[in-house]
Amino acid sequence: MGASVDLGSNSVHLLVAEIDGHEMQPLVDESVFLGLGSAISGRGYLGQVARGDLVAALVGYAETARGLGAEHITFIGTEPIRRATDAAAIVAEVVAASGVALHVLSHEEEAFLTIIGVHEGMPVTKTTLVIDVGGGSSEFCVVDAARPPRAAGLRLGCAHLTDRFVTHDPPTTAEIAAIRADAVAVLRDAPETQPSEIIAVGGTASNLLKILPATADDRTLTRARIAKILAILASEPAAAASARHLVNPTRARILPAGGAIMDAILERYGADEVRVSDAGIREGTILAVEHAGVAWRDRLPELAHGWRG
Numbered sequence: 001m002g003a004s005v006d007l008g009s010n011s012v013h014l015l016v017a018e019i020d021g022h023e024m025q026p027l028v029d030e031s032v033f034l035g036l037g038s039a040i041s042g043r044g045y046l047g048q049v050a051r052g053d054l055v056a057a058l059v060g061y062a063e064t065a066r067g068l069g070a071e072h073i074t075f076i077g078t079e080p081i082r083r084a085t086d087a088a089a090i091v092a093e094v095v096a097a098s099g100v101a102l103h104v105l106s107h108e109e110e111a112f113l114t115i116i117g118v119h120e121g122m123p124v125t126k127t128t129l130v131i132d133v134g135g136g137s138s139e140f141c142v143v144d145a146a147r148p149p150r151a152a153g154l155r156l157g158c159a160h161l162t163d164r165f166v167t168h169d170p171p172t173t174a175e176i177a178a179i180r181a182d183a184v185a186v187l188r189d190a191p192e193t194q195p196s197e198i199i200a201v202g203g204t205a206s207n208l209l210k211i212l213p214a215t216a217d218d219r220t221l222t223r224a225r226i227a228k229i230l231a232i233l234a235s236e237p238a239a240a241a242s243a244r245h246l247v248n249p250t251r252a253r254i255l256p257a258g259g260a261i262m263d264a265i266l267e268r269y270g271a272d273e274v275r276v277s278d279a280g281i282r283e284g285t286i287l288a289v290e291h292a293g294v295a296w297r298d299r300l301p302e303l304a305h306g307w308r309g
Contacts, residue, residue: 001027003065003073004285005058007102009037009080009135009159010203010251012054014061015282016068019290023120024283027068032057033248036080037136037159045086054090055097062098074285076113077104079137079153103297107153110281111141112300115149117284118199118277121291123306129195129269132202132280133261135159135254141304142193149304150193156186158204158258169237171256176230179257183264190268198271201280203251204258209276210245211255222273223266230259 002024003016013031017024034057039050046054058075065073075094081087081104094102105113115130127144136157143149162171165178200221209215211229221229233241238253247255266274288296288303296303 001068001070002286002290003061003068003070004282004289005061005073005075006282006285007036007054007075007077007081008203009078009137009157010035010254011248012036012057012061013282014064015286016065016070017283017286019286024286028064033250035135035159035250037134037157038163040080040084041136041160041163044084046080046084046090047086051086051090051093055093058094058100058102059098062100072286072289073100074289075100075102076110076281076285077102078110078281079134079157082106083136107137107139108151109297109300110153111139111151112149112304113281113284113288114139114201115141115143115284115304116288116300117279117281118201119306120279120283121287121303121306121308123308124304126196127193129191129193129198131198131200131265131274133158133200133204133258133265134202138261138265140191142191142195143304145305149301150191152189152191154186154189156183156261158254158261161257161261162254166253166257169253170234170241173234176234176256176260180260180264183261184267187264187268190265193269195269195271198266198269198274200262200274200276201278204255205262205274205276206278207247207251207255208259208262210247211241215276219276220273221262221276223263226259226263226266230256230263233259 011031016028242249242252
C-alpha cells in the first residue's frame with residue numbers, strides 16, 4: 001500500500017493505492033483546489049495563512065493514508081513550490097505537522113515520475129513524448145529505447161497565461177489568440193523530438209475531455225476537437241461551464257488557456273492528436289518509491305526507461 005500527494009499549481013491531489021507488482025488499485029483519489037500557483041505568482045511567496053491551509057490539507061491526507069495502511073507516504077512539491085520564496089518554511093511546517101517529508105522536485109524529476117506512472121514500469125519501445133500542462137508550467141519528457149530520457153519544464157501554464165492575458169468571462173477571441181501566440185513563442189524551447197506518440201496527463205487534459213462527450217470512448221484530443229472545445233468554452237461564462245460540464249469553477253476559468261496551449265503543442269510537434277492518460281506523477285511516485293525505496297530520486301533516469309521484463 002502506498003500513497004502520494006502532488007502539490008500542483010491548481011490543486012493538491014492525494015492518491016492511495018494497493019500495489020500488486022506494477023499494478024495499482026486506487027483506494028482514494030481526491031483533490032482540493034488551493035490555487036498555490038496563482039497565490040505565489042501574485043506575491044512571490046505563499047504566506048502564513050495559505051501555508052496553514054496547505055499544511056492542514058496535507059495533515060488530513062497523511063491521516064487518511066495511514067488509516068488505510070499505507071506503508072509509504074510521499075509528498076511531492078512541483079512548480080509553485082519551486083518558485084516560492086518561502087519554500088523552506090513550507091517544507092519545515094509540513095514535516096513538523098504531518099511527519100511526512102516534502103520533496104521539492106526539479107522539472108526533470110517531475111517529468112520522469114510522470115513517464116513511470118504512464119508506462120507502469122514497462123520498458124519504452126518507441127519514441128514517446130509525455131506532457132503535463134499545469135497551472136504555472138508545462139513538463140515535457142521524451143523517452144525512447146536507445147537514449148537517456150530527456151526532460152524539460154517551460155513557464156507555460158494555463159493559470160499563469162489566464163492571469164496575464166484574460167480580463168473577460170468568457171475570454172474573447174483576441175485573448176485566446178494572445179495566449180496561443182505566447183505559447184507558440186515559449187514552445188521554441190521545448191525538447192526537439194519526432195515522437196511516435198504524444199501522451200497528455202494531468203488536470204488540464206482530463207478536464208478538456210469533459211467539455212466534449214465525443215472524447216469519452218477513445219480519450220483522444222485532436223486539433224479539430226480542441227477547436228470545438230475552445231468554441232464551447234468561449235460561448236459561456238466559467239460558472240455556466242462549470243455547472244454544465246462538471247468542472248471545478250476555478251478550473252473552468254483557466255481551461256480555455258489549457259486548450260490553446262494543448263493545440264500549440266500539437267502544432268509544435270507536427271501532430272494531430274494526443275492521447276490522454278489517467279495515470280501520471282502520483283502513480284509514478286508510488287511505483288518509484290515501492291521499487292527503489294529511499295534511493296528513488298537518485299534512480300529516476302534509470303527508472304524512467306522501465307524495469308519490468
